[in-house]
Amino acid sequence: MSGRFIRCFSDPMNAPARVSGYQNAHQALCDRRLVQSMYSECNVLMERVLLTLHGEAHTCRRAIEWKLFRRDFARYYEREVYPATVARTLAPYLARGRLDLPEFGFRVNINLSADIAGIDRPDGAIEETDALVALTRKFGEGATLFHSTRDKDVVRNEVTDALNEFNQRFLLPAKSRREALLTRIAEGSLAEEEAPRDILTVLLANRADQDLDDDMILREVAFFMQAGSHSSANALTHSFHELDQWCRGHPEDRDRLLTDDLFLQRCVHESLRLHPASPVAWRTASEAFALPDGTDVAEGDSVVIDLMSANLEEPLFGEDAAHFNPHRSVADRIPPFGLSFGIGIHTCFGRDIAGGLGNARAEGEAPHLGTLTNLLRNLFQHHARPDPANPPLVDAGTERHNWGSYPLLIGQEPDTAGTAT
Ligand code: HEM
Structure with a gap:
């Protein structure tokens, strides 16, 4: 029997074709014949943004x-900007002695998102940050609508309202300021290096070449607002939880959380491996061809790339791959976080900023740890620990396995053994 006949065929009337395992998933994510398809549920936000x-x-x-x-x-941001942002954001929570981790993660990373997206915060007031956090959380809900358990039309309407408010309050003023600067650069009265280094400026400077209308610019900037904070806030909470559980069973590692930054970073990478932002990536075949495992797909067929199965592959990550173990050794040339930042065509822009660069650095330079490791270090330095009176709750608004709330006590000495610090 020829190989042709023993291939499986995807059946579009039933389940989509599924790509499993690390190498197959890696290959599929790099294949230009597979087109992004998980985000069209919320075109009001995601139509023709970078990711789609x-x-x-x-x-x-x-x-x-x-x-x-x-x-x-990434290095500049980590050294020069982030420490002040974290200290400023943490201060009111320290005074209160408690925080909710997903909310804190969003709030601290909203500054990163706004700096990258090109959104000015002229007031610097708490109310202004509150508004940006609320709007960006709504964009996050829109971007992940595929997995939402809420009424999708209701969410779409909420996202539309949030986009309108964001446009009026934040985008239009930021745009006017940048347009004036770009005009001065074009006239020669301002040096090109004086242009703000952000997505909005890049889009405005290239709007004619790239066929970008006002709505497109609004969606792209809003998309970057959520991309820079949504996944990081979830990843921060997962990492804290995994570490707390790990230290209960391995008290000998507890001190290392404060003394060994690279160990802490390994913990973050290990948690990212176990908790990819989405366990699957969906694509559509743009033509008929055979997937890496030999399954034939026709033009228009849906393909699910199973990132979770890739990240749990035992020959690469060890027999205990399904469990958190920061001491594991990983096969050569495989990132410790697996495919959690994607790979190939849509590889995450924020991988180095959020995850850092491990031990790769010039001689004499401090390691680049990434925002997640830096945030956890700050939390542990302030004795952050689960609030025994308020257990964490899963997020019921999504099929993704995320924490909806994760209350922590912070700033006092831990009173009992068995907490993370
Ligand atoms: C723990 C944090 C993060 C995780 C787990 C994560 C994960 C991912 C993944 C899996 C993709 C690819 C999706 C696909 O192939 O369908 C992606 C794309 C992207 N991410 Fe992230 N991300 C994180 C943080 C960030 C940050 C901080 C930024 C900063 C702006 C960012 C910006 C982007 C952008 C712009 C894309 C689209 C790239 C493209 O389509 O070419 N991400 N991210």
């Missing part, structure tokens, strides 16, 4: 935006 573009349009948009994310930016 394909082919030439995606390559061109990615090329102009990627320039902002060179490694020097």
Whole structure:
């Protein structure tokens, strides 16, 4: 019997084709014949943003935006900007002695998102940050609508309202300021290096070449607001939870959380591996071809890339791959976080900023730890620990396994053994 006949076929009337295992998933994520398809549920936000573009349009948009994310930016941000942001955001929670971890994660990363997206915060007031957090959380709900358990039309309407408010209050003033600066640069009265280094400026400077209308710019900037904070807030909460559980069973590792930054970073990577932002990536075949495992797909077929199965592959991550173990050794050339930042065409822009660069650094330089490790270190330095009176709750609004609330006590000495610090 020829190989042709023993292949499986995907059946579009039933289940979509499924790509499992690390190498197959890796190959599929790099395959240009597979087009992004998980975000069309919320076109009001996601239509033609970077994550949903394909082919030439995606390559061109990615090329102009990627320039902002060179490694020097991640290092600069971590050293120069982030410590002050974290200290400022943490202060009121320290005074109160408690915080809700997903909410805190969102609030601290909203500054990162706004800096990258190009949203000014002229007041610097708490109310202004509150408004940005609420709007960006709504964008996050829109971007993940595929997995929402809420009425999708209701969510779409809420996202539309949030976009209108964001446009009036935040985007239009930020745009006017940047347009005036770009005019001065074009006239020669301002040096090009004086232009703000953010997505909005890049889009305005390239709007004619890239065919960008006002609505497109609004969606792209709103998308970056959520991309920079939503996944990070969830990843922070998962990491804290995994570490808390780990230290209960391995008290000998507790001190290392405060003394060994690279160990803490390994814990973050291990948690990211076990908790990818989405356990699957959906794509549509743009033509008929055979998937990496030999399954034939026809044009228009849906393909599910199973990131979870990739991240749990035992030959690469060990027999205990399904469990959190920061001491595991991982196969050569496989990232410790697996495919949790994607790979190939849509590889995450924020991978180095959020996850850091491990031990890779120039001689004499401090390791680049990433925002997640830095945040956890700050929390542990302030004795953050689960609030025994308020257990964490899963997020019932999504099929993704995220924490909806995770109350912590912070700022006093831990009173009992068995807490994370
Ligand atoms: C723990 C934090 C994060 C995780 C787990 C994460 C995960 C991912 C994943 C899996 C993708 C690819 C999706 C796909 O292939 O369908 C992606 C894309 C993307 N991420 Fe992240 N992300 C994180 C943080 C960030 C941050 C801080 C930014 C900063 C702006 C960011 C910006 C982006 C952008 C712009 C894309 C789209 C890239 C493209 O389509 O070419 N992410 N992210």
